[in-house]
Amino acid sequence: MTKAPQGSAAPQQTAQRTVRPAVSTAVESAMRRALALAAQGPPHGPNPRVGCVLLDPDGRPVAEGFHRGAGTPHAEAAALAAARSRGVDPRGTTAVVTLEPCAHHGRTGPCADALVDAGVAAVHLAVSDPNPVAAGGAATLRAAGIEVTTGTLADEGEELLRHWLHAVRTGRPYVTLKLATSLDGRVAAADGTSRWITGPQARAHAHTVRAQVDAIAVGSGTALTDDPSLTARTIDGGLFEHQPLRVVLGRSAVPGDARLRGPGGPLLHLPEHDLAVVLGLLAEREVRHLLVEGGPTLATALLAADVVDELHAYVAPVLLGAGPTGVGDLGVTTIGAAARFTTHDVTRLGDDVLMVARRTQPVTNPQPAHARQNGRPSRPTKEEI
Amino acid sequence: MTKAPQGSAAPQQTAQRTVRPAVSTAVESAMRRALALAAQGPPHGPNPRVGCVLLDPDGRPVAEGFHRGAGTPHAEAAALAAARSRGVDPRGTTAVVTLEPCAHHGRTGPCADALVDAGVAAVHLAVSDPNPVAAGGAATLRAAGIEVTTGTLADEGEELLRHWLHAVRTGRPYVTLKLATSLDGRVAAADGTSRWITGPQARAHAHTVRAQVDAIAVGSGTALTDDPSLTARTIDGGLFEHQPLRVVLGRSAVPGDARLRGPGGPLLHLPEHDLAVVLGLLAEREVRHLLVEGGPTLATALLAADVVDELHAYVAPVLLGAGPTGVGDLGVTTIGAAARFTTHDVTRLGDDVLMVARRTQPVTNPQPAHARQNGRPSRPTKEEI
Structure with a gap:
């Protein structure tokens, strides 16, 4: 977290609140968009509904994507592809994603690796992946030096993934x-x-x-x-x-x-x-x-x-x-x-x-x-x- | 009903809609106020909840009243008293009242007579009184040369008096x-x-x-x-x-x-x-x-x-x-x-x-x-x- 300016007369709480407000607002706004994108995916099927928004260093959205169902690209891959298709280099962007990027090789490659390879600078996620097969994405990202923030709009993320999370957590x-x-x-x-x-x-x-x-x-x-x-x-x-x-x-x-x-x-x-x-x-x-x-x-x-x-x-x-x-x-x-x-x-x-x-x-x-x-x-x- | 001006190019429907709009709007607005006043009365008790608003010839409200329960003045009497207490002569006013003014001598005198004696020029009412003891108010008013219009916001009036009307109409x-x-x-x-x-x-x-x-x-x-x-x-x-x-x-x-x-x-x-x-x-x-x-x-x-x-x-x-x-x-x-x-x-x-x-x-x-x-x-x- 950025420190309050030296010599500021404002108490620390006020200083904290004024630190990077544009970026934190941009992240929350992007997460809302990512959740709305995720909800466009099918509510049925084995895979979770996931949405992803890429922000440039100034907090401006530059690309987005969501998962359209089993066999199609994951949300992170879709967002990276969308960025590249419009000539935007994802290097240095912040990925705002509703679910922890997966770390497993399914029908598509691991999303965590894709974000690392793309040079993403930071990742904000709403819900951690409880799936033992897919988990570990945040660790992969951190190991690559990417700043990972969890729990952004976690309640909304849990609500969106309610059925899938329940099934993964309980096995039924x-x-x-x-x-x-x-x-x-x-x-x-x-x-x-x-x-x-x-x-x-x-x-x-x-x-x-x-x-x-x-x-x-x-x-x-x-x-x-x-x-x-x-x-x-x-x-x-x-x-x-x-x-x-x-x-x-x-x-x-x-x-x-x-x-x-x-x-x-x-x-x-x-x-x-x-x-x-x-x-x-x-x-x-x-x-x-x-x-x-x-x-x-x-x-x-x-x-x-x-x-x-x-x-x-x-x-x-x-x-x-x-x-x-x-x-x-x-x-x-x-x-x-x-x-x-x-x-x-x-x-x-x-x-x-x-x-x-x-x-x-x-x-x-x-x-x-x-x-x-x-x-x-x-x-x-x-x-x- | 006032006829459309001779020679007007507008079709009759349009002409009707433009006749006296200020006054008809004022009456409906006054009836809404009268219904809101009536609702301030007690929902229980033998008497109906009634509200009354007096409008001057330009459609401006000059006094209002409502019935506060058995043994207190009826809404029309309360409105007339309110007018006089502020020095307004009710002569020539229009009374907008949620229920047909009563024609019977109960603990208070008949409201229809009170409106006639006060010189009211016109009466608009929402609901006719089905009570055989109290009915006849509209006839009394008309016999005295007062213009009586029934059914203004009748549905709202019926809803307000739902229990009372049911009891009077069915005897249970x-x-x-x-x-x-x-x-x-x-x-x-x-x-x-x-x-x-x-x-x-x-x-x-x-x-x-x-x-x-x-x-x-x-x-x-x-x-x-x-x-x-x-x-x-x-x-x-x-x-x-x-x-x-x-x-x-x-x-x-x-x-x-x-x-x-x-x-x-x-x-x-x-x-x-x-x-x-x-x-x-x-x-x-x-x-x-x-x-x-x-x-x-x-x-x-x-x-x-x-x-x-x-x-x-x-x-x-x-x-x-x-x-x-x-x-x-x-x-x-x-x-x-x-x-x-x-x-x-x-x-x-x-x-x-x-x-x-x-x-x-x-x-x-x-x-x-x-x-x-x-x-x-x-x-x-x-x-x-």
Whole structure:
């Protein structure tokens, strides 16, 4: 850090704040741009979404790039190529990148080496790479004499890479459980009819989520009863370009004429009840984000095993009074042991509301629900209502 | 309506739009002010909330008033008094008032007569008075040669007077049913514990609603089991100035040491199961807005009788998997017969969401739920999911 000028009357704090403000503002601004670039990459797929902006020594952006999906150049390589294509020598630039540059040889060379070879002077990154295969990029850069600053807009970087980071850190996919219920928690009427509880806007939203995930899972009972297609469809009924892997969990066979065998993503039937095994198999197939759409048996098993990372609860202003609920017995007997999530976002969709709620405490290993502590007394005191 | 000038080249529509724009803008602006004034009156109590603004012949506001509750001057009288107190002669002014001026002798004289006596030249009103006792104000005014225009900002006027208009039109209170549930529709865990499913912001909001209604009802079973106080409390635990009537419905007696007998509104025990009789008795006591807080038996009976006008559903990002639901059997067997409401407002309250949903079709007479039609097929076709 540059020292305050000798003889300055200003206290040190003020001096620090006035040191290189243009550059630090430029770095933060470039990181925001890099995050926005990264978000243009596909949310699905095995690779993280990454964006990169190159700044000249005066803090002016001179080139940018982002990763467009597996098999295409990484963000750093794209930014360096963009610089060279416009005749800008990347030597002496500062690379602002959303994720620690990789140090491994995949389908493309290591980004850390590319930055060193290009003569980049400094690197700012938002999130360190937890991937043991790819990590070490910052060390490579520092060993080459490049100044590396970590944690710039780290929260935003974590949010962007939420599913991928979770998968890399825990070795299992990020699990989003979708529920579409009446206000009294029912997923169908007493006769089993359920089309439709929620309205068209909610259903269209659910399809856009399908188009963002790697895989959708249902239980084999639901596959038989509902004959779902589990495709990601546009509001005019067409298929989105990306179709997630369709996963059926459980022993019942998928009939030969099932919609699941029709147009859409590949079908994977796992006649396996051990959820740790299932999630491990999906992780091996590079599934980072798994959307679970039911039915109640599968939802209950995932919740009881405490492997649900996010809830997407579409709630309709409808009361049924009878019919199956979306979630069965979780082994919760008292209010203090409830499965509590933290609300991330609330969106009105026509007459319905979408509540996105996340696991309150990050966990790295699945635990049974009864072992979870959430800091609430299991025997509430008698309070006035 | 003033005609377009003879010989004007402008088409008639344009001509109409340019007629007296300053005055019509002034009236609408004054009505918005009158509505805002009206909203300063108490939302509870037997009388409607009314606001009044007097405009001089150039459309400038010269005085205003609103009704502050039973026993105080009506809005028109307050505005006329305000004009005189500042030396303004109301003769020739235009009165802009949110509700048709009354024509009956209550604790104060008829407002229509007061406007006639004051020499007001014109009256604009938002909502006509459906009250057979008070109606006829517009006719009185017109008979005296005053120009009366109805329906100015009528929707806003209806919204402001929603509960009162409902009570006057149907002869029964506007019924708001409060539900506080987990995402799977449960109001308590399997052991009956329920404190707390929702968080402090949701509970504080519910208390502000209590402070706005005329009465709160619970079933006598809930009164025994939960020993609620049913007071409207501030976040520091104090009592709001207005405390609603506390109503217990059902045969079980209210114990002598019940909190319901402690500080708060008066207690009314109605050992009556016929809801039409109950609502009639409450209407006779001038209850315009009844808030029902449970339990499930009472909520179910009201829904099955189709007398719930509005739902306040506080939903927490919590899953219980077992425990009582907020609503019991409604006689709904198929999705097409579901009790559907129309969402009016969605508000996030901390981790919880409040969904305010209203009766989809206004009704004037209670109907059993199975007689209701909502335009959906009772046998849905098989569609793709």
